[in-house]
Amino acid sequence: QVQLVESGGGLVKPGGSLRLSCAASGFTFNNYYMTWIRQIPGKGLECLSYISSSGTYTIYADSVKGRFTISRDNAKKSLYLQMNSLRADDTAMYYCARVGNVYKVGWFDPWGQGTLVTVSS
Amino acid sequence: EIVLTQSPATLSLSPGERATLSCGASQSVSDNYVAWYQQKPGLAPRLLIYDASTRATGIPDRFSGSGSGTDFTLTISRLEPEDFAVYYCQQYGDSLWTFGHGTKVEIK
Numbered sequence: 001q002v003q004l005v006e007s008g009g010g011l012v013k014p015g016g017s018l019r020l021s022c023a024a025s026g027f028t029f030n031n032y033y034m035t036w037i038r039q040i041p042g043k044g045l046e047c048l049s050y051i052s053s054s055g056t057y058t059i060y061a062d063s064v065k066g067r068f069t070i071s072r073d074n075a076k077k078s079l080y081l082q083m084n085s086l087r088a089d090d091t092a093m094y095y096c097a098r099v100g101n102v103y104k105v106g107w108f109d110p111w112g113q114g115t116l117v118t119v120s121s
Numbered sequence: 122e123i124v125l126t127q128s129p130a131t132l133s134l135s136p137g138e139r140a141t142l143s144c145g146a147s148q149s150v151s152d153n154y155v156a157w158y159q160q161k162p163g164l165a166p167r168l169l170i171y172d173a174s175t176r177a178t179g180i181p182d183r184f185s186g187s188g189s190g191t192d193f194t195l196t197i198s199r200l201e202p203e204d205f206a207v208y209y210c211q212q213y214g215d216s217l218w219t220f221g222h223g224t225k226v227e228i229k
Contacts, residue, residue: 035218045158045166045209045220059216095165106213107156109168109177
């Protein structure tokens with residue numbers, strides 16, 4: 001079955017860095033765009049970034065542009081999010097998700113279970 | 122950036138009733154590229170509807186989506202106990218994909 005498993009979250013000090021990973025299984029990873037989405041506890045959802053199937057095209061939300069970098073390793077069926085210059089307002093649950101289908105991009109299905117990032121001194 | 126506004130923020134209904142959730146966009150969404158998700162406490166969101174009206178695999182037919190341009194609707198024809206949750210709309214008609222802030226459907 002299609003599965004996404006995030007890892008790498010944890011407690012980090014303001015200004016620190018963290019790298020999130022998302023391991024994919026059950027589908028042809030290199031056929032799909034992938035995305036990172038976050039949810040501040042008790043709040044709504046924010047699409048942070050997405051990456052094309054080949055990895056050549058990326059988009060970032062203004063809130064993370066210049067601080068976060070999305071990447072993928074199709075041979076390892078893995079998606080990554082390098083987060084630098086972390087701030088308290090980056091504290092959230094971070095989800096990876098598969099984007100659309102092989103013909104069209106845009107919706108998110110499925111989602112991983114999420115990994116919690118806490119930025120605090 | 123397309124801003125999505127969901128209304129109402131909270132909907133209080135009883136099982137068996139019909140739920141109508143609205144999602145308004147700050148500008149027309151290209152090709153009606155709108156999706157709807159359901160989220161229950163402690164879980165990741167689940168895709169319900171994409172392309173404004175196409176049900177995702179395994180989603181019961183009591184869930185339906187409609188709308189075009191700037192106004193979109195998710196309808197739950199008869200609420201089941203497991204449908205009480207938070208619902209989000211999302212647009213992907215723009216290069217920057219955005220979500221609404223959610224509608225909580227609670228038991229009256």
